Amino acid sequence: xxxxxxxxxxxxxxxxxxxxxxxxxxxxxxxxxxxxxxxxxxxxxxxxxxxxxxxxxxxxxxxxxxxxxxxxxxxxxxxxxxxxxxxxxxxxxxxxxxxxxxxxxxxxxxxxxxxxxxxxxxxxxxxxxxxxxxxxxxxxxxxxxxxxxxxxxxx
Ligand SMILES: [Cu+2]
Numbered sequence: 001x002x003x004x005x006x007x008x009x010x011x012x013x014x015x016x017x018x019x020x021x022x023x024x025x026x027x028x029x030x031x032x033x034x035x036x037x038x039x040x041x042x043x044x045x046x047x048x049x050x051x052x053x054x055x056x057x058x059x060x061x062x063x064x065x066x067x068x069x070x071x072x073x074x075x076x077x078x079x080x081x082x083x084x085x086x087x088x089x090x091x092x093x094x095x096x097x098x099x100x101x102x103x104x105x106x107x108x109x110x111x112x113x114x115x116x117x118x119x120x121x122x123x124x125x126x127x128x129x130x131x132x133x134x135x136x137x138x139x140x141x142x143x144x145x146x147x148x149x150x151x152x153x154x155x
Contacts, residue, residue, distance in 0.1 A: 022057060022145045025096065032072060057103070057114040058112065059114060059123035060111050060124055062090075062091070063122060063125070063126055066090040066092035066124045068094050069091060071093055071094065071095050071104060072095075072096050073097045073115070074099050074146070075098075076145040076147045078104065078135070080148060084151075084153075085149075085152070086153070086155075087128070087154065088127070088128060089127050091125060093111060093113050093124055094113075094120060095121055097118065097119060099117065100139075101115065101117050102114075102139060102142065103139065104123070104136075106133060106134075109126060109127060111135075132153075133150070133153065134151075
């Protein structure tokens with residue numbers, strides 16, 4: 001789903017670039033090329049700054065009656081790196097980024113929360129099915145460095 005979103009976004013951007021280049025048909029070929037390159041760089045910058053998750057920094061809505069789980073992000077690790085829930089349970093992840101900005105994503109349930117350095121933010125989701133699900137930080141390089149955890153949802 002995340003991949004599809006990124007691809008859709010890229011297609012939309014390329015269309016935009018084409019439209020933008022088309023509007024400048026009276027410019028010389030060289031200028032047009034420069035404009036197109038500038039547009040591509042601007043677009044790439046936007047995508048990169050959002051991290052690999054492609055969902056930006058929007059925190060997912062917290063369902064009513066959610067149970068709050070406090071998670072600390074520090075030193076490229078989550079604490080705790082394992083949490084448990086019941087099927088159908090509504091959760092709110094209260095993420096505190098200690099050292100630098102981090103996010104926490106539970107793709108299985110569309111849960112996302114991003115917190116700037118020294119800040120706490122909240123994002124929620126409903127653990128709608130049983131199993132073990134990964135959560136991770138989507139800031140480039142962080143998951144690769146081990147910034148992930150497991151959410152266990154029990155029947
Ligand atoms: Cu991180």
